[in-house]
Amino acid sequence: MSPALAGVLQLLALIAALALAHRPLGDYMARVYSSEKHYAPEKWIYKAIGANPSAEMRWPAYLRGVLAFSAVSVLFLYGLQRAQGVLPGSLGFSAIEPDQAFNTAASFVANTNWQSYYGEQAMGHVVQTGGLAVQNFVSAAVGMAVAVALVRGFARSRTGELGNFWADLVRGTLRILLPIAVIGAIVLVACGAIQNFAGIHEVGQFMGGTQQWNGGAVASQEVIKELGTNGGGYFNANSAHPFENPTPFSNLFEIFLILLIPFALTRTFGRMVGNLRQGYAILATMATIWIGFTALMMWTEFAHHGPAFDVAGGAMEGKETRFGIGASAIFSVATTLTSTGAVNSFHSSYTGLGGGIQLLGMQLGEIAPGGVGSGLYGMLIMAIIAVFIAGLMVGRTPEYLGKKIGTREIKLAACYILITPALVLGFTAAAMALPTPANSMLNSGAHGFSEVLYAYTSGANNNGSAFAGLNADTQWFNSTIGIAMLLGRFLPMVFVLALAGSLAEQKPVPETAGTLRTDKPLYTGLLVGTILIVTGLTYFPALALGPLAEGLAA
DSSP states (O other): OOHHHHHHHHHHHHHHHHHHHHHHHHHHHHHHHHOOOOOHHHHHHHHHHTOOTTOOOBHHHHHHHHHHHHHHHHHHHHHHHHTGGGSTTOTTOOOOOHHHHHHHHHHHHTTOOOOOSOHHHHOOHIIIIIIIHHHHHHHHHHHHHHHHHHHHHHHOOSOOBOOOHHHHHHHIIIIIIHHHHHHHHHHHHHHTOOOOOOOEEEEEEETTEEEEEEOOSHHHHHHHHHHTTOOOOSSTTGGGSTTTSOSHHHHHHHHHHHHHHHHHHHHHHHHHHTOHHHHHHHHHHHHHHHHHHHHHHHHHHHSOOSHHHHHHTSOOTTBOTTTHHHHHHHHHHHHHHTTOOOOSBOGGGSOHHHHHHHHHHHHTTSTTTTSTTHHHHHHHHHHHHHHHHHHHHHTOOOEETTEEOOHHHHHHHHHHHHHHHHHHHHHHHHHHHSHHHHTTBSSOHHHHHHHHHHHHHHHHTTOOOOOSSBOOOSHHHHHHHHHHHHHHHHHHHHHHHHHHHHHHHSOOOOOOTTSOOTTSHHHHHHHHHHHHHHHHHHHHHHHHHTHHHHHHHO
16 A cells, blocks of 8 residues: 555544544533533532632623633642652652743643653653643633633623633533543553653663653643643653554544544534534534645655655655654644644654645644634634625625624734734744844754744744754743743633624624525635635745745755
């Protein structure tokens, strides 16, 4: 069997598995977020934090809950890292330096999981399991809660109430993420991923010296890293490490976990707004972009551009021979079109155009299917923009799901779209203009520029993957990428929740003959075009200086 055919068959198997899980998981999540019942463990948590889960919140109160919880999480994780040297189970590792501790705390709380450190050489069991793994759960649950709040904004009328943040947070963690993670961890252990609390031990000779590895609760952290679209690896090699991702089957299973909830949330959306066809339209948009990007990435990496590629059968540099080009390309697109950031190959070693596809996937806003929660609310923002454009074409006030898209709504949607490019392009320009940050670049020219652009694109879009080749463990990059991660995560949430509150206050608009049908293929095509055009107009000059210039020069 040819490597290309093997890649196509894996893609088809992945699509089939996602299709089978779409309906039951989507319906289950809709029931979870619509339920009025509180289970005993949930009641204990509400009592401990002093929350009333039945109290409805307007958008400012919901936002305060999101920001307060996240601020406490940043402080807790920062303190845990700074105290590592005196904690049990630290494996002898010292406290994390202040700038790196800030960067890591911001990264995991913002669901970015950018890592400027070697996990197996810096973090002990307590920080890994009690700090980073916990944030993998709750940061994902925060994104899901914000998405559900926006969905309620569409579904409700004549009220500004969007539900209860604390109830949504706890239910998302305990009823959705935790059960799937337990089952997934068992699967990964069966595949060969490790799960222990072993210390550092020698495993043999390596280049004239001894090689050492430490154990850890890797399988349990690996599964929520993918399921929650987090991406932070227990080891520096991330999902290319055999302890995290041992076999081709585990590799495909991890891709499945990355895409599972973001795709299923479209069904949850359709169920909660009372129109499943609207959910299918969003699903079709996401799937069209994802399959298109995957096909394009496989083509660029299998294409032969020289004798070395001819011998290898494609661009094998930086890719695991266990997985090959096809599985690596599928994983790469899945992780950059979501906010996962996990890698099973070396992104900097992809062809110039392949690196451009990775960058563009993040620059779309990671909405196809995007991160857990963030992908859905990002796509719904783009849906509003597409409806607005269609309304301008025909001279009619735009409507979406029975809600008028007026001046306030379109301003909030525009602010959401503009904040991330401002962070990416602003910080990239500053890094290239100043002498010190440029010293961290391993490569010069177009590829070196791509390294810096990728770092800020990954940080501001809450992805977390690295182009590598860039020494990001400096005060400049730790601080600026940390700021970009926090602003890129929480500023958009402000506009999303404000928009949700505005929509919930409206009364439904009756559908007429002139209403744009947003559940038809025509609208899906309009939405795909809007996403690509808006992203292209925003980022094309920067892409032309980096990956496009490198790809055309190859």
